[in-house]
Every structure is written in structure tokens, then in C-alpha cells.
Amino acid sequence: MVADNLKLDGKLVIITGAGRGLGRAMATRLAGAGADIVAAARTVEQLEETAAEVRRLGRTCLIVPTDVSRSEDVNAMVAAAVKEFGKVDVLINNAGAGEDSFGKTIDKITDDEWRRGIDVNLSSQFYGCRAVIPQMLKQKRGKIINVASGYGLRGGKHNYMYACSKGAVLQLTRSMALTYADYNIQTNGIVPGIFPHNERLMAFFKGGKFIPMGRGGEDADVGPLAIFLSSEASNHINGALIKIDGGGLAGGITPTGVAPQPTT
Amino acid sequence: MALPQGLNDFTLADKAALVIGAEHPAGRIAAATLAEAGARLMVASQEPGTDAQINETVKAAQAAGAKTAPITQIQNATIRADVRATIDKAVKRLGGLDVMVTALDAPYYAPAEAGDDSIFDRVIESNVKSVWMACQEGARAMHQRGGSIVVISSVLAERGVPGASLYCAAKGAVANLVRALALEWAREKIRINLLEAGWMTEEGSPALANDEFAANLLKYLPYKRLVKPEELAGALLYLASPASGFVTGEAIAIDGGLLCRV
Numbered sequence: 001m002v003a004d005n006l007k008l009d010g011k012l013v014i015i016t017g018a019g020r021g022l023g024r025a026m027a028t029r030l031a032g033a034g035a036d037i038v039a040a041a042r043t044v045e046q047l048e049e050t051a052a053e054v055r056r057l058g059r060t061c062l063i064v065p066t067d068v069s070r071s072e073d074v075n076a077m078v079a080a081a082v083k084e085f086g087k088v089d090v091l092i093n094n095a096g097a098g099e100d101s102f103g104k105t106i107d108k109i110t111d112d113e114w115r116r117g118i119d120v121n122l123s124s125q126f127y128g129c130r131a132v133i134p135q136m137l138k139q140k141r142g143k144i145i146n147v148a149s150g151y152g153l154r155g156g157k158h159n160y161m162y163a164c165s166k167g168a169v170l171q172l173t174r175s176m177a178l179t180y181a182d183y184n185i186q187t188n189g190i191v192p193g194i195f196p197h198n199e200r201l202m203a204f205f206k207g208g209k210f211i212p213m214g215r216g217g218e219d220a221d222v223g224p225l226a227i228f229l230s231s232e233a234s235n236h237i238n239g240a241l242i243k244i245d246g247g248g249l250a251g252g253i254t255p256t257g258v259a260p261q262p263t264t
Numbered sequence: 265m266a267l268p269q270g271l272n273d274f275t276l277a278d279k280a281a282l283v284i285g286a287e288h289p290a291g292r293i294a295a296a297t298l299a300e301a302g303a304r305l306m307v308a309s310q311e312p313g314t315d316a317q318i319n320e321t322v323k324a325a326q327a328a329g330a331k332t333a334p335i336t337q338i339q340n341a342t343i344r345a346d347v348r349a350t351i352d353k354a355v356k357r358l359g360g361l362d363v364m365v366t367a368l369d370a371p372y373y374a375p376a377e378a379g380d381d382s383i384f385d386r387v388i389e390s391n392v393k394s395v396w397m398a399c400q401e402g403a404r405a406m407h408q409r410g411g412s413i414v415v416i417s418s419v420l421a422e423r424g425v426p427g428a429s430l431y432c433a434a435k436g437a438v439a440n441l442v443r444a445l446a447l448e449w450a451r452e453k454i455r456i457n458l459l460e461a462g463w464m465t466e467e468g469s470p471a472l473a474n475d476e477f478a479a480n481l482l483k484y485l486p487y488k489r490l491v492k493p494e495e496l497a498g499a500l501l502y503l504a505s506p507a508s509g510f511v512t513g514e515a516i517a518i519d520g521g522l523l524c525r526v
Contacts, residue, residue, distance in 0.1 A: 001300055001328065002297050002300055002301070002497040002498055002501050003267045003268060003274075003300060005497075005498060006267075006271050006274060006501075007268055007270075007271070029270075033268075033270040034270060174521075174524035175524075177486070177524050178486055178521050178525060181520055181521045182486070182487070182488070186521075212446065212447050212450035212451070212512065212513070213450045213451070213512065214450070218510075221509065221510040223273070224273040224274065224502065224507030224508065225507070225508070227270075227271070227273075227507075228499075228502045233497065233498025233499075233501075233502075234498050234499070235495065236487070236491055236492075236518050236519075236520055237498075237499060237516065238486060238487075238520050238521035238524075239486075239521035239523065239524035240516055240517055242514065243511065243514045244508075244510050244511050244514075245511070245514075246450070246512065247446050247447055247450045247512040247513045249513070249514075250442075250443040250444075250446045250447055250512065250513025250514070251443065251447045251513070256447075257451070259448070
């Protein structure tokens with residue numbers, strides 16, 4: 001039955017970027033559905049707040065300070081999870097950055113900014129997949145969820161590192177999905193559309209008025225999708241890149257909210 | 265049946281739900297899933313002469329915990345008057361319409377040269393016109409209050425298959441129909457999404473009757489097996505329920521990763 005399959009009782013989920021935003025929202029919603037959490041991010045104070053919310057829901061939360069752009073940190077994160085819980089049911093590669101680079105002209109982007117962005121958004125997810133696969137092969141089961149972006153599917157003006165790294169995340173997801181389908185390991189992607197996390201982004205996206213549903217995404221919108229993709233209810237879904245975007249990516253060749261003149 | 269705490273977003277408690285094409289395996293799973301999530305249910309056929317299969321679907325819904333017996337309607341989903349009567353009956357008997365699932369499908373496999381105009385009309389009518397009319401009439405019932413429509417289709421919507429040109433065209437048409445309707449209805453709080461099934465067991469697909477094709481296909485599939493109808497349940501509930509409240513115009517494939525292949 002589908003309700004039993006959706007439950008996450010006793011599952012162990014690692015979430016990177018769990019200190020705020022989508023990562024924290026997913027951590028608390030997954031805990032609400034029964035999962036124990038390994039919360040990873042650079043800033044311990046923020047992880048403490050996430051952990052407090054998870055524990056309030058009666059679940060266990062292990063904090064692992066992690067810089068996802070360093071592979072040794074990511075390896076240590078997975079090792080800490082296995083040591084504490086003896087397994088990893090789900091890895092959510094969520095940490096990312098670079099939204100503050102939107103709008104910067106190409107001649108102003110330094111080598112360091114480019115490399116740093118690719119490391120944090122793309123290499124981090126590769127490191128996560130690579131670190132967790134041996135354990136999941138041992139378990140003969142597992143799920144990996146990579147958080148990408150609508151900018152991985154479409155271009156953006158003055159949007160280079162972010163669009164490139166997120167597009168590559170989609171490809172990482174597809175190749176992982178095909179490679180490990182035979183081993184009962186599913187790899188899927190969450191593709192958020194416009195989620196304006198601060199006032200600057202809210203202004204940049206004009207309050208979301210050009211999004212078909214008329215608003216930007218809120219962190220809580222992603223919780224149920226994270227539950228579904230972490231659960232047994234999605235066992236035959238693999239390599240899916242599921243958009244959560246208020247309809248934006250279904251269109252894109254006309255401005256939002258205006259229809260062409262009806263044909264007579 | 266109530267869903268456990270923490271899964272509240274997936275509940276359809278007391279929602280009015282209609283499944284069209286309920287004689288098909290995907291329709292039967294849809295009916296059982298919506299019933300389990302608490303919906304009050306009506307099931308309608310794609311074609312006449314399907315009473316026995318519809319009864320199986322009713323039994324499945326009741327076994328899944330339907331609080332009241334599903335209302336049944338035998339109809340021809342390509343006839344406007346039938347579709348309209350079905351929607352009207354759903355609205356009247358269920359007190360509105362919050363969720364509509366279409367499981368409308370009529371597989372057709374043949375070389376392109378074999379098809380005449382009557383085949384074109386039949387394939388397009390049964391696979392596209394049926395969905396178009398169900399969406400038109402269903403959305404009419406959802407205006408003012410909003411709702412969620414899930415169109416069950418196939419991975420054939422996304423790729424070409426030799427010997428299935430017309431069927432692929434029909435499924436592709438449905439996929440883009442869903443995208444356009446999603447944009448048109450987004451501000452009216454009507455969400456519409458696509459669920460794309462991979463090659464399924466039990467679908468009675470004539471394609472799989474070709475042993476050479478079936479044997480090669482099995483080796484080709486990422487999971488080395490066909491999709492079971494019940495494996496559609498999770499994605500169906502996700503798309504039908506408030507869990508996907510910020511999702512419209514999207515397609516979720518249940519294919520084990522098949523669409524990732526080169």
C-alpha cells in the first residue's frame with residue numbers, strides 16, 4: 001500500500017547544505033515522516049538549529065561539519081554516518097551556492113570564482129555520489145537525490161557557472177541512475193525553479209510574477225518531494241529530474257500571463 | 265484510511281476524485297491509490313463493454329479502504345455527450361471535483377505504410393481527443409475551486425519507437441497538451457501533470473507479443489524487467505495531492521531510468 005511505502009521510519013538520510021533553506025526544510029520534513037538525519041554544512045551554529053528541529057520531532061540528528069567542496073570532508077561525512085548508524089539509506093546532495101553571481105558579466109568573473117562555484121555546486125555532488133556508493137552497494141540498496149535547478153535545463157543571461165554546474169548535475173544524475181539501476185540504487189534529481197531566498201533574488205525575479213502559478217517557490221514546497229524520492233514509493237523512479245517550479249519550465253517561449261490573439 | 269502523521273501533504277481525505285479509463289491496469293491502481301488516500305471516488309470507463317474490468321477496479325478501491333463504494337459510469341471517452349455526462353454525474357454525486365486522473369490509452373503498433381485514414385482517426389481520437397475532452401470538461405468543473413489533473417501516459421511521449429509512429433505522435437501530442445493547459449490554468453489553481461509509464465506488465469500491449477522484441481527489450485531496460493502497475497501508485501499520489509502543490513506542467517516517468525539512455 002502506498003501509505004506504508006511512503007513512511008520513512010528508521011531510514012537514515014544524509015543532507016548536505018542542511019543548515020538553512022531547502023536543506024533545513026527537507027531535514028525537518030523527512031524527520032516528520034520518520035527519518036533520522038545526518039546534517040552536513042560548513043556552519044555549525046546553523047546545523048544546531050536544524051538538529052534542534054529534527055530532535056523536537058523525536059528523531060535523531062547527527063551534525064557533521066562539512067565543506068562539500070573538499071572531497072576529504074565529504075568522505076568523512078559518509079564515514080561518520082556509517083559509523084553512527086551502520087547504514088546510509090538516502091544521500092541528498094543539496095549544498096550549492098552561486099546565486100549571488102547572477103547578473104555578473106562574463107569579463108568580471110575571475111578564475112577563482114568560476115572554479116570555486118564548480119567545486120561547490122558540481123564537484124561536491126560527484127564527491128557525495130562517489131563516497132556513498134560503496135556503502136550502498138554493500139547494503140544492496142540506496143537512494144541518491146541530487147538537487148539541481150531549472151537553470152540546468154535552460155540558459156540565463158549573465159549566468160555561467162550556475163547554469164553549467166547545474167546542467168552537469170543533471171547529467172551526473174542520469175549516468176548514476178543507469179549505472180546503478182541493476183544494484184537497487186536509485187539516483188534522481190530535484191529541479192527547483194525560482195526560489196527567491198533573499199530580498200535581492202526576490203527583486204531580481206520581480207517577486208515571481210512571471211511564474212505561471214504567480215509566485216516563487218518556498219522551501220516547504222520541496223519537503224513532500226524529498227519524502228517521496230526518499231521512500232519505497234519511488235522505487236521504480238530512477239534518473240527522473242523532477243521539476244518543482246510553478247509551471248515555469250512547461251513554457252518559456254511566450255511571456256507569462258498573456259495569451260496570443262485567439263484565431264477567428 | 266488516514267495517512268500517518270508526517271505524510272499529511274499526501275492526503276486526499278474527503279476530496280472528490282474521478283478516474284477515467286478505470287478498466288485499464290493503470291486506472292485500477294489509480295482508483296485504489298486515491299481511495300487509500302481518503303478520496304471519495306467515481307470511476308468511469310474509456311470504452312463500453314468493460315463492466316467486468318470496472319467491477320475489478322471497484323473491488324480494488326474497496327480493498328484499499330474506500331469509505332464509500334465508488335460510483336461507476338460506463339462511457340465512451342471519445343464521445344462528447346458521454347464525457348460531459350460523466351463529469352456532471354461526478355460533480356453531482358461527489359459534490360464537486362477536486363482530482364481527475366485519466367488513464368486513457370489505445371495502443372497501436374503497425375508500419376507507417378499500413379495505416380489508412382480511418383486508422384489515423386481512430387488512434388488520434390482514442391489517445392488524444394479522449395484526453396482533450398476529459399481535460400476540458402474536468403477543468404470546467406474545477407474552475408472557481410481549483411483542482412489537480414493527472415494524465416497517465418507513456419514514455420513513448422518522449423522518444424520515437426519504430427513501427428509505432430502514430431501511437432508515438434498521439435502520446436507526444438498529449439504531453440504537450442498537458443504543458444499548454446498547465447500554463448493556461450495555472451492562475452486558476454488547476455494543476456495538470458503527466459505520469460509516464462515505462463513498458464508495463466499486464467498492459468496487454470501487442471508490442472510485447474513479439475517475442476524477439478520482448479526478449480531484447482527486457483535486456484535493454486535498466487531494471488531488466490517490466491514496470492508493474494502498482495509501481496505507478498507513489499507518483500500518482502504525489503501528483504494528485506497537495507504534496508505537489510507547486511508543480512504543474514511536469515512529467516514524471518516511472519521507467520527505472522530508461523529515458524536516461526543514449
